[in-house]
Amino acid sequence: MSFHVYENWQAGPHKAVFHRGDCGFCNNGEGLSGGRYDPDYGKWHGPFSTLDDAKVFERSLSGVVVRRQCRCIGLHDQDATKVGPERDLAFAGQLSPGLTRALGGLR
Ligand SMILES: [Zn+2]
Numbered sequence: 001m002s003f004h005v006y007e008n009w010q011a012g013p014h015k016a017v018f019h020r021g022d023c024g025f026c027n028n029g030e031g032l033s034g035g036r037y038d039p040d041y042g043k044w045h046g047p048f049s050t051l052d053d054a055k056v057f058e059r060s061l062s063g064v065v066v067r068r069q070c071r072c073i074g075l076h077d078q079d080a081t082k083v084g085p086e087r088d089l090a091f092a093g094q095l096s097p098g099l100t101r102a103l104g105g106l107r
Contacts, residue, residue, distance in 0.1 A: 003049075014066070015067065
């Protein structure tokens with residue numbers, strides 16, 4: 001299993017989302033199939049062999065203000081709720097459903 005970090009600075013705060021490599025959104029760091037991944041607006045980092053490695057790397061990114069874990073990790077990692085839940089929930093509460101979808105990676 002591999003882990004990836006999707007950094008995105010489009011449509012909202014600069015954010016980082018953790019994914020498993022076999023997630024449909026991650027597609028082993030290539031993004032959604034069909035070419036919707038635009039390197040002008042986001043960047044995949046990885047692969048990392050463990051989620052902890054990905055988290056350590058993410059801390060080296062500058063300007064990230066929102067951190068999330070994709071559902072693909074939440075379903076398999078019982079520690080998912082330990083990653084900045086208060087701030088993420090507060091942020092999510094400020095978004096309309098449409099904008100939340102537009103931000104991507106939040107399925
Ligand atoms: Zn995912």
